[in-house]
Amino acid sequence: MTTPAPLPVADLARLHDELLDWFDRTARDLPWRRNASPWAVMVSEFMLQQTPVSRVLPVYEAWVDRWPTPAALAAEPTGEAVRAWGRLGYPRRALRLHAAATAMVDRHGGEVPSSLDDLLALPGVGDYTAAAVSSFAFGGREAVLDTNVRRVFARVVRGEQFPPAAVTSAERELATVLLPVRDAHRWAAATMELGAVVCTARSPRCDACPVADLCRWRAAGYPAYDRPARRGQAWHGTDRQCRGQLMAVLRDAPGPVPKSALDAVWADALQRERALDGLVADGLVEPLPDDTYSLPS
DNA sequence: CAGGCGTGGAC
């Protein structure tokens, strides 16, 4: 069985050339693109998992300044990582980054590994982050499939408004076929950049797109996504919102807080206790003997 | 593998 060409060869070559050229001209000057260490690249990738660039920037700068190596972070209590994470959201990422730093000290001499398998074995590193670190920190040739790239490929190549809800094997194959022999790491950055600043989810700026004339979704007249809409994530009144409130109290306090301070931020006692238990189980909160709570040590 | 997991900005 052979994989059909996703685009005519001539179009494929133009797609590569136009996109790489556009990226060279217009790429944002982001700190993790400025000759950053592999560790700094990894830090940025953890923070950028589901969090916008604008909110990551200040936290990233403070983080790599304070902990310039995996060993520096691994030497600190996990609670310090959680506090420094600030309001980026999904604070378990801070724990996983700390655990990844510890694992790199233990298994890789304190260095970020360059192989995909070694990266994937680290806590908090999945398919995307492993490929991204391999590409952006080491110049590796890997298919990098994030939400931006998936959307760009869905539109330009498949002629559809949005990619499937979950990554499919067809998407992986397509990304592999499209991966250029040379400059694969720049291709990865360029396709992500296009999705982030031009081919956006809500209102794409096709007038600024360097490959608009190759785009099958555009050529087809922008047909609307026809599959069932993804259910939006509930938020108000959820355990997740409650956990966020509790974590905010602990982050903003210099030390342990009495349980009454936690009780004050959420009315439903049953839900509050369940959320607090969950945070303790996750390692985000440490209960102390005197009925106080703190970030973990 | 569908659902849980934070937070805030844009519309």
Added chain:
DNA sequence: TGTCCAAGCCT
């Protein structure tokens, strides 16, 4: 306002 969305990972 509420809804959608943002360089995912884990179970």
